[in-house]
Amino acid sequence: MNKIFPQEDVNGNVAPETKALPGGKGDVPRSLPAFLVAHCGDPASWIYSDQRCDGTNNCGDCSDERSPVTVCPSCGPGWWRCTPTVFKYCDCIPRTLCRDRVQHCSDWSDEFSCPGP
Numbered sequence: 001m002n003k004i005f006p007q008e009d010v011n012g013n014v015a016p017e018t019k020a021l022p023g024g025k026g027d028v029p030r031s032l033p034a035f036l037v038a039h040c041g042d043p044a045s046w047i048y049s050d051q052r053c054d055g056t057n058n059c060g061d062c063s064d065e066r067s068p069v070t071v072c073p074s075c076g077p078g079w080w081r082c083t084p085t086v087f088k089y090c091d092c093i094p095r096t097l098c099r100d101r102v103q104h105c106s107d108w109s110d111e112f113s114c115p116g117p
């Protein structure tokens, strides 16, 4: 499910006006089965269940990617753990962003430590 970021460019950068947004604010649509819906740390926000632990900051505060709201496995093999400089990511960035001469980690580890994709 990638429709949250329709204007992402080839570098994974997202224009500021297209920042991640939760599935919605307020009441969950009654037409959605409960198993399709997950809540963010902000009880007023919700996302689709498959947006949990997908590496993308859908809640806006990363509560869909981090404890205590969501328990996720650590960064998978295709991911690099760091503190991202990109709003879209929380604790890991895709390794495809490593060694591309663009900073994606606050400590620049994506360019200097990450071995690459």
Ligand SMILES: [Ca+2]
Pocket: 051, 052, 053, 054, 055, 056, 057, 058, 059, 064, 065
């Ligand atoms: Ca997510």
